[in-house]
Amino acid sequence: xxxxxxxxxxxxxxxxxxxxxxxxxxxxxxxxxxxxxxxxxxxxxxxxxxxxxxxxxxxxxxxxxxxxxxxxxxxxxxxxxxxxxxxxxxxxxxxxxxxxxxxxxxxxxxxxxxxxxxxxxxxxxxxxxxxxxxxxxxxxxxxxxxxxxxxxxxxxxxxxxxxxxxxxxxxxxxxxxxxxxxxxxxxxxxxxxxxxxxxxxxxxxxxxxxxxxxxxxxx
Amino acid sequence: xxxxxxxxxxxxxxxxxxxxxxxxxxxxxxxxxxxxxxxxxxxxxxxxxxxxxxxxxxxxxxxxxxxxxxxxxxxxxxxxxxxxxxxxxxxxxxxxxxxxxxxxxxxxxxxxxxxxxxxxxxxxxxxxxxxxxxxxxxxxxxxxxxxxxxxxxxxxxxxxxxxxxxxxxxxxxxxxxxxxxxxxxxxxxxxxxxxxxxxxxxxxxxxxxxxxxxxx
Numbered sequence: 414x415x416x417x418x419x420x421x422x423x424x425x426x427x428x429x430x431x432x433x434x435x436x437x438x439x440x441x442x443x444x445x446x447x448x449x450x451x452x453x454x455x456x457x458x459x460x461x462x463x464x465x466x467x468x469x470x471x472x473x474x475x476x477x478x479x480x481x482x483x484x485x486x487x488x489x490x491x492x493x494x495x496x497x498x499x500x501x502x503x504x505x506x507x508x509x510x511x512x513x514x515x516x517x518x519x520x521x522x523x524x525x526x527x528x529x530x531x532x533x534x535x536x537x538x539x540x541x542x543x544x545x546x547x548x549x550x551x552x553x554x555x556x557x558x559x560x561x562x563x564x565x566x567x568x569x570x571x572x573x574x575x576x577x578x579x580x581x582x583x584x585x586x587x588x589x590x591x592x593x594x595x596x597x598x599x600x601x602x603x604x605x606x607x608x609x610x611x612x613x614x615x616x617x618x619x620x621x622x623x624x625x626x627x628x629x630x631x632x
Numbered sequence: 633x634x635x636x637x638x639x640x641x642x643x644x645x646x647x648x649x650x651x652x653x654x655x656x657x658x659x660x661x662x663x664x665x666x667x668x669x670x671x672x673x674x675x676x677x678x679x680x681x682x683x684x685x686x687x688x689x690x691x692x693x694x695x696x697x698x699x700x701x702x703x704x705x706x707x708x709x710x711x712x713x714x715x716x717x718x719x720x721x722x723x724x725x726x727x728x729x730x731x732x733x734x735x736x737x738x739x740x741x742x743x744x745x746x747x748x749x750x751x752x753x754x755x756x757x758x759x760x761x762x763x764x765x766x767x768x769x770x771x772x773x774x775x776x777x778x779x780x781x782x783x784x785x786x787x788x789x790x791x792x793x794x795x796x797x798x799x800x801x802x803x804x805x806x807x808x809x810x811x812x813x814x815x816x817x818x819x820x821x822x823x824x825x826x827x828x829x830x831x832x833x834x835x836x837x838x839x840x841x842x843x844x845x846x847x848x
Contacts, residue, residue: 476841476844525797525801529794529797529798532793532794533794533795536790536791536794539787539790540777540781540787540790540791543781543782543787544780544781544782549780552844552845553777553780553781553845555844556773556777556841556842556844556845557777557791559837559841560773560795560837560841561794561795563833563837564794564795564798567798567830567833568797568798571826572798572801572802572826
């Protein structure tokens with residue numbers, strides 16, 4: 414049972430990698446076959462957001478409880494989330510090259526939001542490395558993490574809904590919105606989301622075990 | 633108690649005339665350099681962007697030092713006499729008033745040296761007010777964090793710029809409408825609501841989070 418979710422995540426990811434390319438998708442304007450990116454790009458972002466949310470929760474807990482392990486866990490979750498942001502960005506960028514004709518555009522609020530989120534977490538890592546004292550670092554970085562997570566969510570959830578966007582799902586573009594995904598696609602999309610989120614949890618657990626071993630070695 | 637703290641902040645600021653003078657020279661110098669570089673060849677979007685970039689950098693410079701004074705014996709005194717909530721609210725309110733005056737001064741000199749492109753002044757002043765209070769709110773907390781971290785200026789800008797971006801983007805879009813001279817009916821009021829909400833949210837978060845930075 415201990416390995417259950419790990420096996421499940423690997424099986425689901427392989428299933429979506431293979432079946433995502435084989436099953437049939439609706440023919441939509443502009444998107445055509447590239448709609449398959451919804452099986453890879455979107456679940457990776459979900460996993461990233463899930464990890465950032467985990468980091469946020471651990472930061473809140475670290476404020477009320479001075480155990481250094483909670484702070485380390487918040488940091489580990491942020492690292493894993495950051496690790497997921499990079500493939501998320503790469504899959505999106507490759508997709509954009511073939512649909513929009515450019516690797517990157519500043520016209521799209523979601524893309525800006527992602528760039529800013531990455532900067533926010535880089536700032537969080539810099540802040541952590543600049544404080545030596547463990548207790549102090551735990552408190553300061555938790556405060557910044559909570560504040561930054563709220564700001565990031567305003568950026569990627571609220572602002573894109575206010576303006577037009579080229580992004581699928583916004584501004585009337587054909588998309589990953591619920592109207593455009595048929596039941597055939599859902600049989601791949603939902604397993605993909607579950608698979609990637611479980612995979613992120615697995616990585617998170619691994620990072621935590623490494624941290625625990627490192628602190629034991631230091632003692 | 634709160635008023636007392638705010639009064640103390642103002643007294644400290646005006647006693648040390650070098651800081652206020654320094655800020656004014658900083659603002660005027662930046663504007664003058666930009667005026668010389670552009671020589672009046674600015675279209676409206678550039679005018680708008682340049683104004684907010686100058687305001688952004690000024691506010692980070694000003695607010696960055698707002699917690700640096702609070703070290704050693706001063707910090708101990710504050711810790712014994714005031715509650716953290718009072719302290720952060722006083723700091724934020726003080727920074728808001730200061731930033732508000734400063735942004736109006738910036739606007740005056742910017743209009744004087746470069747030119748005044750704003751056609752809907754009422755809307756622009758609303759944006760200026762909300763923007764400077766929002767900047768002051770976020771930067772007060774960031775300044776507290778960076779003063780605890782190591783207190784150098786690099787950390788302050790690294791921490792602040794990413795979290796300021798949502799605010800700045802909304803502000804720039806709204807101020808563009810003021811520059812273009814949009815009629816009141818066409819103004820994006822949901823942007824104003826978002827700005828107000830950002831202000832409230834920032835103050836609420838500082839209020840909740842600052843006590844954890846306080847004890848040392």
